[in-house]
Amino acid sequence: MLAAGFYAALTALVPLAAGPEPERLALVAPGLAWIALVLASLLSLERLFERDLEDGALDLLALGGPPLEAVAAVKTKAQWLAVAAPLSLLAPIAAVALGADPGLAPVILLVALLGGLCFVAVGAVGAALAAGSRRGGLLIAVLVLPLLVPPVIFGAGAIQAADDGVPGGGLALLAAYTLAAAGLSPFATAAALRNAIS
Amino acid sequence: MIAALANPQRFMAVSRPLAPLLGGVSLVLFAVGLWLGFSAPEDYQQGDTVRIMFVHAPAATAGLVAYAALGAASFVGLVWRHALAEAAAKAAAPLGAAFTFLALVTGSLWGKPMWGTWWVWDARVTSVLVLFLLYLGYLALHAAIEDEQKAARAAAILALVGLVNLPIIRFSVDWWNTLHQPASVLRAGGPSMPSEFLTPLLLMMGAYLTAFGALWLVRIRSEVWRRRARRQAGAL
Numbered sequence: 001m002l003a004a005g006f007y008a009a010l011t012a013l014v015p016l017a018a019g020p021e022p023e024r025l026a027l028v029a030p031g032l033a034w035i036a037l038v039l040a041s042l043l044s045l046e047r048l049f050e051r052d053l054e055d056g057a058l059d060l061l062a063l064g065g066p067p068l069e070a071v072a073a074v075k076t077k078a079q080w081l082a083v084a085a086p087l088s089l090l091a092p093i094a095a096v097a098l099g100a101d102p103g104l105a106p107v108i109l110l111v112a113l114l115g116g117l118c119f120v121a122v123g124a125v126g127a128a129l130a131a132g133s134r135r136g137g138l139l140i141a142v143l144v145l146p147l148l149v150p151p152v153i154f155g156a157g158a159i160q161a162a163d164d165g166v167p168g169g170g171l172a173l174l175a176a177y178t179l180a181a182a183g184l185s186p187f188a189t190a191a192a193l194r195n196a197i198s
Numbered sequence: 199m200i201a202a203l204a205n206p207q208r209f210m211a212v213s214r215p216l217a218p219l220l221g222g223v224s225l226v227l228f229a230v231g232l233w234l235g236f237s238a239p240e241d242y243q244q245g246d247t248v249r250i251m252f253v254h255a256p257a258a259t260a261g262l263v264a265y266a267a268l269g270a271a272s273f274v275g276l277v278w279r280h281a282l283a284e285a286a287a288k289a290a291a292p293l294g295a296a297f298t299f300l301a302l303v304t305g306s307l308w309g310k311p312m313w314g315t316w317w318v319w320d321a322r323v324t325s326v327l328v329l330f331l332l333y334l335g336y337l338a339l340h341a342a343i344e345d346e347q348k349a350a351r352a353a354a355i356l357a358l359v360g361l362v363n364l365p366i367i368r369f370s371v372d373w374w375n376t377l378h379q380p381a382s383v384l385r386a387g388g389p390s391m392p393s394e395f396l397t398p399l400l401l402m403m404g405a406y407l408t409a410f411g412a413l414w415l416v417r418i419r420s421e422v423w424r425r426r427a428r429r430q431a432g433a434l
Contacts, residue, residue, distance in 0.1 A: 150370035
């Protein structure tokens with residue numbers, strides 16, 4: 001909910017900062033909706049593991065039956081469903097409100113859903129690495145944002161290609177990167193968590 | 199060879215003469231490379247500014263090589279829990295960041311006369327910038343965790359994630375946009391550069407890489423000494 005509020009507020013600030021002329025806004029609308037999604041999905045990452053680490057829940061999970069990799073995978077998917085998926089529903093609305101072509105809405109929704117999973121998967125690694133350190137939230141952003149360069153590029157490419165009426169674009173590449181990230185991130189996340197609780 | 203050097207005592211014994219030796223080789227290469235670089239003829243298009251290449255391109259190479267060294271040391275430190283490898287990883291990061299920063303600054307200085315602007319969002323420039331940001335993330339993470347062991351391991355995981363991502367970032371940024379000239383030294387069919395330029399460029403690359411090696415060894419040595427000093431202080 002909080003992330004959705006942040007996302008809406010960020011969208012509302014765009015015309016105020018860039019000027020309200022519809023032509024200018026329409027040019028940058030899909031890109032801005034996309035970058036706002038990146039920022040909004042970073043917000044709640046800090047709480048993904050930090051609180052479990054503080055109250056000892058993470059120690060119990062590490063002692064319990066399922067391996068920490070499974071715990072990390074489940075927590076990542078839950079974060080996606082709870083935070084990133086609702087944001088993805090907002091993304092096409094925000095883009096169209098800023099003046100993007102309404103015909104682009106399905107593509108933006110698809111890209112936002114895929115990209116959201118990718119942001120959460122990569123973000124979980126950053127959240128686990130930063131768990132237990134000072135200034136966690138800012139640190140996660142510094143760790144994760146450079147790693148998000150490929151999905152941001154592929155997603156923007158996919159939207160751009162749809163805008164130009166060309167099939168394909170970056171959609172397949174975005175899907176491939178997302179699958180790889182979602183598959184590999186639990187292992188790195190679990191390694192980082194073991195380090196944090198050791 | 200690496201297994202033999204894994205023994206800290208042997209490493210200290212070998213690196214003690216090796217560091218000044220590499221530094222000396224680097225100084226000689228710098229002297230010869232700069233001399234040849236300044237005596238090279240002017241480029242028919244770029245004029246005198248082509249000489250910036252001799253300090254720019256090797257810095258970018260050294261920045262990348264340093265990340266490879268950082269990744270390799272992190273891997274060894276993470277898998278075998280080797281203290282020396284952790285020290286090596288920690289020592290490589292600021293050097294790599296410095297070389298990458300140097301590449302960005304000299305590139306910007308070269309871009310002003312050649313492209314008419316300090317900065318362009320082209321593929322290679324952007325991927326070097328992202329490399330610099332990866333270094334900053336590594337340094338920030340290492341500094342943010344107080345326990346030295348934990349900090350080293352967390353940073354090593356980040357370095358490996360970054361190492362896996364680096365080729366993908368490179369590819370994605372290339373896919374996104376390209377305006378920069380393509381690679382002209384390492385490519386199929388041999389270098390595309392006349393030898394008056396290629397020789398000083400290769401010499402300068404050797405100079406930068408040996409400088410990195412020498413500084414790296416010195417930093418690893420001082421890190422080992424620092425840990426020993428801390429252990430002694432703890433024992434008292």
